[in-house]
Amino acid sequence: MAGKLTGKVVVITGGVSGIGLATVELFVEEGACIVVGDIQDGLGTALQQRFLQQVLYVRADVTDDGAVASLVEAAVERFGRLDVMFNNAGAGGDFSALIDLSRGGFDRALALLTHSVLSGHQHAARQFRKQGGGGAIISTASAASFQGGWSGAAYTIAKHAVIGIMRQATAELAPFGIRSNAICPGVIMTPIMASALGVPKTRADEFLRFLTQRFAKVHPIGRVGFPRDVAEAALFLASDASAFITGVSLAVDGGATAVTLSSFNAEVAVATREFLAS
Ligand SMILES: NC(=O)c1ccc[n+]([C@@H]2O[C@H](COP(=O)([O-])OP(=O)(O)OC[C@H]3O[C@@H](n4cnc5c(N)ncnc54)[C@H](O)[C@@H]3O)[C@@H](O)[C@H]2O)c1
Numbered sequence: 203m204a205g206k207l208t209g210k211v212v213v214i215t216g217g218v219s220g221i222g223l224a225t226v227e228l229f230v231e232e233g234a235c236i237v238v239g240d241i242q243d244g245l246g247t248a249l250q251q252r253f254l255q256q257v258l259y260v261r262a263d264v265t266d267d268g269a270v271a272s273l274v275e276a277a278v279e280r281f282g283r284l285d286v287m288f289n290n291a292g293a294g295g296d297f298s299a300l301i302d303l304s305r306g307g308f309d310r311a312l313a314l315l316t317h318s319v320l321s322g323h324q325h326a327a328r329q330f331r332k333q334g335g336g337g338a339i340i341s342t343a344s345a346a347s348f349q350g351g352w353s354g355a356a357y358t359i360a361k362h363a364v365i366g367i368m369r370q371a372t373a374e375l376a377p378f379g380i381r382s383n384a385i386c387p388g389v390i391m392t393p394i395m396a397s398a399l400g401v402p403k404t405r406a407d408e409f410l411r412f413l414t415q416r417f418a419k420v421h422p423i424g425r426v427g428f429p430r431d432v433a434e435a436a437l438f439l440a441s442d443a444s445a446f447i448t449g450v451s452l453a454v455d456g457g458a459t460a461v462t463l464s465s466f467n468a469e470v471a472v473a474t475r476e477f478l479a480s
Contacts, residue, residue: 205233216291220392294398336379388455421456
């Protein structure tokens with residue numbers, strides 16, 4: 203039976219861990235051929251061995267524009283074309299408060315989280331236009347693309363800029379049938395949490411179990427997110443089921459960015475009763 207991505211060629215950055223890995227696994231099930239770009243070669247080689255027919259691992263540091271270009275070239279060379287670009291690689295970055303943020307820390311965050319997404323758009327769109335027939339670009343943004351305070355200042359600013367790239371790309375590329383959408387995850391249980399917060403690798407799993415309970419209430423839906431939740435959104439945006447959808451920031455956050463965390467509504471009711479009784 204044909205999968206939702208049968209015949210499609212996909213590049214996924216940051217594909218050996220967390221959200222990227224779950225997306226590779228789901229896209230393989232759905233019939234895609236995938237070039238995975240990452241900097242963890244051991245995990246990348248093992249992933250390629252696991253899915254030998256459908257996955258090619260290429261070392262690519264996404265802060266290097268030439269490395270992102272090489273992923274698109276690898277897709278064309280090995281699988282003959284490119285249909286989907288998933289700009290997903292990232293890390294927590296500089297956690298400084300805005301007032302303390304150095305230019306160096308800010309530039310590093312922008313290089314990893316923003317320039318990489320721009321490179322992905324540019325190289326994918328050039329290939330799509332050369333081929334004709336359009337294409338899909340997906341970028342992993344964040345709840346921190348909508349609101350301050352989810353992370354450090356550099357991360358928040360860099361993830362806001364991802365939405366800017368996606369929207370400008372929509373304006374310029376939609377006439378060529380090229381779609382660009384962003385996925386904005388809430389708190390997703392991936393290794394990024396442990397590494398970003400300085401928890402040693404040996405205790406990462408234990409830490410994730412701890413966070414899973416501790417942060418369930420951050421999301422109105424009552425649980426944390428898992429990589430597969432985000433992969434399912436990526437599948438929709440990569441597939442022809444979303445052919446009329448571009449320029450969208452799709453929150454995958456259990457409702458977190460749709461509501462206020464304060465209980466204003468309940469508090470104002472109590473205050474009104476107190477006022478009327480006074
Ligand atoms: N986990 C969350 O709660 C969460 C929430 C919102 C957004 N995100 C975003 O999701 C994306 C994926 O993160 P994740 O949570 O799966 O983390 P993860 O650490 O599990 O995966 C990130 C991957 O990116 C790779 N990577 C890091 N720097 C790279 C570089 N310079 N070049 C190439 N690859 C590089 C890592 O090796 C890793 O495989 C990131 O963009 C992150 O900012 C995560």
